[in-house]
Amino acid sequence: MYRFVETMDGDLIHGYTRVSVRSMKHIPKVGAVKRVEGYTYYSTRGGFRSHKTAVAVIGEKGRIRFEGLNWGYQGEGPRGLQKLFDLLEVNADARTIALSPEGNETKVHWSINLERS
Numbered sequence: 267m268y269r270f271v272e273t274m275d276g277d278l279i280h281g282y283t284r285v286s287v288r289s290m291k292h293i294p295k296v297g298a299v300k301r302v303e304g305y306t307y308y309s310t311r312g313g314f315r316s317h318k319t320a321v322a323v324i325g326e327k328g329r330i331r332f333e334g335l336n337w338g339y340q341g342e343g344p345r346g347l348q349k350l351f352d353l354l355e356v357n358a359d360a361r362t363i364a365l366s367p368e369g370n371e372t373k374v375h376w377s378i379n380l381e382r383s
Contacts, residue, residue: 268295268328281318283346286334290353296325299354300381304337304347304363305374321347323354337363337376354380 270292293299301324309318321335335350336343337360347360356378363376 268325270295270328270330281333283334283336283342286321286332287346287349289330289332290350292330293323293325293353295328296323296330297327299323299325301377301379302350302354302356303374303377304335307373321350323350335360337361356380 270289301322303322303324304319305322306317306319309316318333319336321332321337323330323332332346332350334343335347337347338344340361344360350356351358351360358378
């Protein structure tokens with residue numbers, strides 16, 4: 267199973283849209299894309315608890331997590347997510363996907379099924 271985590275010069279990178287856009291070149295490694303999900307989770311990275319958002323591309327051979335893509339407003343993160351939607355030929359507007367209120371657990375806020383029947 268393929269799993270990709272964003273890095274820059276060997277260091278983990280979290281939350282940079284430009285890194286996520288460059289990392290889209292790894293999408294073919296997950297095989298046929300089945301689903302794209304936007305979710306929130308809590309991280310204790312760095313010794314403190316913080317609320318994070320991520321986008322997962324889930325394919326038949328693995329998954330890629332992008333932390334530099336976002337949704338629900340007009341900005342750099344949604345523009346990066348729109349590039350992903352365009353690449354995967356998803357008919358959706360990243361600026362208008364609703365961002366649900368924060369909670370205390372990991373939560374999928376939206377999911378787009380790309381499996382062809």
